Amino acid sequence: MLPLWLANYRRENLSSDALAGVIVAILVIPQSLAYALLAGLPPQAGLYASIFPVVAYAWLGSSALQAVGPVAITAIMTFSVLSPLAAPGSPQYIELAAGLALCSGLLTLAFGVLRLGFLSQLLSRPVVSGFISGSAVLIIISQLKFFFGVQSSGANSWLALRSLLAHVEQTNIATLALSTVALVWLLLSRYGLVSFARRMGLPPKRAEVWVRVMPLVVLGVATLAVVALDLDINHHVAVVGAVQEGLGTVNFFVPGLEALHVLLTPALIMAFIGTVQNITMGQALAARRRERLDPNRELVGLGAANVVSAFYSGMPVGGGLSRSAINLAAGAQTPMASMVSALSMLLLVLAGTHWFARLPLAVLAAGIVVAAISMIDVKAFVQAWRYDRADAFALLGTAAGVLLMGLELGIAAGILLSLITLLVRASTPHIAVIGRIVGTEHFRNIERHGVETIPGVLFLRIDESLFFGNLNAIEARLATELMKDPRIEDVVLIMSAVNRVDTTAMEVLTDLNRDLMERGIRLHLAEVKGPVQDRLLHCALWQALSGQVHLSVNSAYEALAAKKIVEHGLYVI
Numbered sequence: 001m002l003p004l005w006l007a008n009y010r011r012e013n014l015s016s017d018a019l020a021g022v023i024v025a026i027l028v029i030p031q032s033l034a035y036a037l038l039a040g041l042p043p044q045a046g047l048y049a050s051i052f053p054v055v056a057y058a059w060l061g062s063s064a065l066q067a068v069g070p071v072a073i074t075a076i077m078t079f080s081v082l083s084p085l086a087a088p089g090s091p092q093y094i095e096l097a098a099g100l101a102l103c104s105g106l107l108t109l110a111f112g113v114l115r116l117g118f119l120s121q122l123l124s125r126p127v128v129s130g131f132i133s134g135s136a137v138l139i140i141i142s143q144l145k146f147f148f149g150v151q152s153s154g155a156n157s158w159l160a161l162r163s164l165l166a167h168v169e170q171t172n173i174a175t176l177a178l179s180t181v182a183l184v185w186l187l188l189s190r191y192g193l194v195s196f197a198r199r200m201g202l203p204p205k206r207a208e209v210w211v212r213v214m215p216l217v218v219l220g221v222a223t224l225a226v227v228a229l230d231l232d233i234n235h236h237v238a239v240v241g242a243v244q245e246g247l248g249t250v251n252f253f254v255p256g257l258e259a260l261h262v263l264l265t266p267a268l269i270m271a272f273i274g275t276v277q278n279i280t281m282g283q284a285l286a287a288r289r290r291e292r293l294d295p296n297r298e299l300v301g302l303g304a305a306n307v308v309s310a311f312y313s314g315m316p317v318g319g320g321l322s323r324s325a326i327n328l329a330a331g332a333q334t335p336m337a338s339m340v341s342a343l344s345m346l347l348l349v350l351a352g353t354h355w356f357a358r359l360p361l362a363v364l365a366a367g368i369v370v371a372a373i374s375m376i377d378v379k380a381f382v383q384a385w386r387y388d389r390a391d392a393f394a395l396l397g398t399a400a401g402v403l404l405m406g407l408e409l410g411i412a413a414g415i416l417l418s419l420i421t422l423l424v425r426a427s428t429p430h431i432a433v434i435g436r437i438v439g440t441e442h443f444r445n446i447e448r449h450g451v452e453t454i455p456g457v458l459f460l461r462i463d464e465s466l467f468f469g470n471l472n473a474i475e476a477r478l479a480t481e482l483m484k485d486p487r488i489e490d491v492v493l494i495m496s497a498v499n500r501v502d503t504t505a506m507e508v509l510t511d512l513n514r515d516l517m518e519r520g521i522r523l524h525l526a527e528v529k530g531p532v533q534d535r536l537l538h539c540a541l542w543q544a545l546s547g548q549v550h551l552s553v554n555s556a557y558e559a560l561a562a563k564k565i566v567e568h569g570l571y572v573i
Contacts, residue, residue: 003059005334013333020330021340025050025348027212027326028341031371032357034241034364035070039078041097041315042354046070046245046521048313053305053343058335061284061301062294065342067323067331068305072371073132073277074270074316077138079264080407085364096263098314099255105306105316108274108299116529119272120279128276129380130395134402134410136375138387139368146365147183149175149238157403174235178225179362182218186370189214212326215367222363231360238361243353245309246344250311269408270316271303278302278319285324308503322371332491390421429464431477434494434553441554443494455534456487457560459553461494467504475512482521484501489521489548492556495528501535510541522547 028050036046050069057068077099079088086093111119141160145152149172152163193211231237279295286293298334302319309317327337384392397517402410434443435451444451445458453459458481464470482488501509513523524547527537533549536542542549550556 003335005064006318007338010333013336016331016333017336018340020327020332020337020503021342021504022344022366023128023330024326024332024337024341025344027216028069028320029345029348029356030215030359030364031320031322031369032070032345032390033243033359034368035072035075035242035314037098037361037364037401038072038139038368039070039075039167040080040083040093041317042089042094042244043240043244044248044349045097045313045315047243047345047353048248049309049315049340049363050345051349051565052307052312053094053317054338054345056303056308057305058338058342059301060297060304061335062284062320063285063301064279064289064291064334065324065328065337066282066298066319067327067541068317069301069320069323070315071320071374072139072316072368073273073294074318076135077266077270077407078316079142080138081263085262094314095253096256096259097316098251098253098310099259100267100270101306101314101316102255102310103263104258104270104274104284104310105303105310105369107268107271108306109301109303110159110294111275112299112301112303115296117275117299120276120295122396123272123276123415124418125382126384126391126392126395127398127418128273128280129377130414131273131407131411132277133395133403134399135407136372137399137403138283138407139372139375143368143372146180146238146361147176147369148172148437149236149362172236172238174231175237175360175362178222178231178237178360178365182222182251182363183368183369185218186214186366186375190370190374195257208329213453214327215370219363219367222360222502223358223455226358226360227544232358240356240361240364243245243356244354247349248312251451252311252312263266266408269411272301273411274306274318275299281319281321281324285328291533316413321375356551365532382430394418394421407504426464427469428473429462429470431463431474432461433481434459434461436554441552443553443557454487454561454564455572456564457483457490457492457556458482458488459492459494461497463497465498465500466509467502468504471505471508475508478512484570490524490525491521492524492547492550492553493562494559495529495532498532498555499529501532506536506539506541509546513541513544513546517546524550524556526553 029047032046032050034046035042036043036049039045054068055424061068063130078100081100082088082093082096086096111117138157141157144164148164148168150164150167152167154162189211193214226232226237226239232239279293279298282293282298305317309315330337380397381392384395397417398410398414401413405413423512432445435446435453436443437449438452446453460478460481462474466474478491516523523545525545526549528549548559550559
């Protein structure tokens with residue numbers, strides 16, 4: 001069955017898609033090799049993951065521009081999860097990586113089939129940003145050994161840094177010089193080239209194209225230097241080494257029960273993070289073209305891509321930010337660009353991979369570091385700090401958790417911080433004493449606006465659903481207001497913001513009604529929402545309510561004002 005985009009494909013898009021596909025295939029070669037090495041896999045795994053998994057996503061996904069393939073997050077997650085279990089690059093490690101891709105792919109596929117795309121909304125943006133930023137720092141730390149040309153290892157970032165410092169005297173000067181020049185070159189082109197082009201009067205789009213091309217240019221120049229000066233032979237500069245020739249083979253397998261037990265939790269986390277990242281990025285790309293994204297189809301496409309990758313390359317894949325940016329900048333119009341990219345990569349692999357053997361690892365590491373630096377979202381932290389510091393602490397806590405405890409515990413810490421934040425906010429609701437703005441039917445907080453009130457009547461607005469966790473705060477505020485004014489004879493609870501009243505809250509309101517009635521104070525309710533009222537109708541509170549249930553705050557105000565005139569000859573002040 002043909003996908004809708006292919007069945008309705010317009011021929012005028014073919015030239016743009018074909019050119020974009022070829023450009024993407026060429027430009028992501030260094031990235032594909034580097035992310036495979038970052039994941040602890042043979043370099044060819046990154047090339048293979050850029051072929052058939054890309055076709056699977058283009059066929060089943062819904063985004064016109066998103067490009068799937070090896071990405072930094074899935075690579076570092078693969079390495080972090082599997083490196084304690086097997087030696088990177090070993091047959092057991094490769095099999096575990098394929099099992100991880102298969103499990104996460106099947107879970108993501110199930111999310112899509114069961115229409116669980118809404119799960120992407122369960123992680124707040126600060127938590128996602130904290131996770132990605134923490135992962136980016138982990139990626140940078142993992143690449144430092146290639147910068148200095150030393151051997152180092154460690155189960156976490158702290159141990160990796162200690163190991164690096166212990167071996168720093170063994171630094172390979174030629175490697176360090178090569179990596180430093182490459183890093184500075186890439187940073188200047190990424191963060192200075194566009195602004196420099198604007199000052200020189202050049203079109204910004206042309207500068208952006210050069211930014212995308214620059215990693216390939218830097219790698220090409222560095223490789224020529226290695227070959228011309230025999231840096232790998234004479235100065236022991238580490239290179240990629242032999243890359244398997246040909247297309248590779250398809251390996252159908254089913255992980256054993258022991259492997260499933262080990263991989264299930266990290267696969268679930270990878271599927272969840274992939275869901276959030278893929279849908280978020282897809283929606284951003286769709287918004288640029290005023291298109292609609294189907295989150296569930298996105299998950300089906302991403303899940304299928306990982307399942308295919310498990311049997312072919314053995315490397316988990318995801319929606320790549322830089323790949324998608326290159327795809328967009330190159331002029332892609334439809335998923336046909338991804339199909340062309342996969343075909344171009346296939347032809348490149350079939351043409352031979354021997355010329356990848358002397359690519360310097362230090363320069364590949366520099367490209368990874370520059371990409372990782374762009375993933376550290378300082379802007380999100382600053383914005384959260386200015387707007388809501390609880391979210392800022394959730395972001396920081398998640399990033400710190402990733403760095404100190406690893407990816408799995410780090411995301412768990414982020415989720416826990418989000419839940420704590422929600423609980424604290426719900427447990428400390430905003431409660432306002434309100435009055436009527438003179439000459440209108442609008443009611444506002446008496447501390448913020450000049451309003452009129454009725455002597456002996458307390459209008460109390462609760463801006464939160466009522467549940468067991470915030471009842472003490474509400475009772476305390478009510479007691480404080482009653483102590484301030486002993487003349488109060490009527491209390492009106494405005495429930496316009498109350499979406500739910502749980503069983504505990506219903507019982508407390510019933511007790512409150514009884515206690516107020518014993519003190520000669522009537523309890524009224526106003527603006528009770530339909531679903532809340534449906535539940536309260538069947539409880540003792542509704543029948544025993546000492547006051548009335550008012551349709552609106554203004555009707556309650558008018559009724560009580562009239563009543564005060566009759567009873568006491570009073571009017572509003």
